[in-house]
Amino acid sequence: MITTKENRLSPIKDEQYKQFERDGYLLIKKGCSSDLIDAFNGHIYDIRNQSEVPAWAACEESKKYSLRLFNPHKHDSFSRQLMKLPIIRGVLAQLMGKEANCVQSMYFYKEPGSPGQAAHQDYYYIKNDPMTMIAAWIAMEENIDIENGCLWVIPGTHKLGLLPHGAVKNLEEHESWTEETEGTDLSKQIPVEMEKGDILFFSELLIHSSNKNRSQNRWRRSYVCHYIREDSFVTQREDLRVKYPLY
Template identity: 65%
Template sequence: MEIQTQTKRLSPLSEEQVDQYHKNGYLILKNGCSDDLIDAYNAHIYTIRSADVMEEWAKPRKGKEEVSDQERFSIRLFNPHLHDGFSLQMMKLPIVRGALAQVLGDEACGVQSMYFYKEPGSPGQAAHQDYYYIRNEPNTLTAAWVAMEYINEENGCLWVIPGTHKLGMLPHGAVKNLQEHEAWTDEVEGIDLTQEVPVVLDKGDILIFDSLLIHSSTRNRSERWRRSYVCHYIRHDSTIEREDLKRKISLV
């Protein structure tokens, strides 16, 4: 029996939304994922990380035999789409594929995925541009950030500066506020960070943003988690410099 696959591409964005994306550098797909899908995926990742015997690719720290409970549910799960079918399908959500094609002008490919936990009390990441970490040519790098629960200022939402994707690549240096942000990252320089605005997302909302958009996250000051599934994409004719991200995943 031949199995039929869905290849018709959606066009979920209005012309106004596309224009707003190019003006601001980001947009929100409201209710991009159903609650059922989000609940199923959260439970799936929990099952992977709570297993008595964990696959090597899923371990918080590669090569480490003993895994603490704290590490299981605090350290991000990196590139699960390369090993796990559910994570791969979450990267290939039809609404994301369609929206990316509309803002990029052609089909996109997936190159990276990360499941973030951000438990209560954990710090955020200082203001930066994704292109600083993932160079590609021509630059078409775009993120799709899926809120796995309600996310606001209290539990460490993203903050963005609209329109900064038009400034080009800015210099990055040492993180200034180590009480608020992780020390191992870098922070953009030469920009007024008081211009940042919070991006509040309901469970299932998807934030799509340009790789040059300046964005950050704050410390989780709540008793709630701030789980998210974040994928990075490039247009099919772009190439990645980093060796670990050169594999392109078709979204068809």
């Protein structure tokens, strides 16, 4: 187990660092093992399959296996261990220049037919100072593609600063309770298709989205954690003020 800063992993090369700086995102192939993902998917299922679901994971009975699970890392040791994957810790430290702390986690189910999230920037929802936040998005299915609702990104938009956000326009495609960036040229977005165990790192200002899961029987499960540099702080969200170190 990695316990000190001195033996922290350094997984990415200079060209990958430069790509992240240029595009605002970086895809690491097979960063998490298939066995670990299978165990975690089963673990999350078991949490909500109990006769008495813990309060932090509770939801309507009909949505037990479809409604996303917010901040499992705050309550569940397995979720914290996945949050602390050595490769994630190492990549984030290289991109940020210092150790990272986790402030939010989400487990997405995204069953067939469920909507996606309209184009947005994460900083709009999680203000932090200084601005250092990076998400690590782990693919928890064999294939995450256009049909079952993969992420779409607009390379380089992390350099635009925070853009205005407004009401979601396409409610057939996207959730209604979030907001979307305004004045964005969506013709420039590209899909990020992923395989099981791939990890996508992306900037808090990168414009990204997902579409409806149009598959007949394929889910699009993912585990997403948001990290800030150890000397940064969340400024406007009391529920995300606690920081979780990765070592």
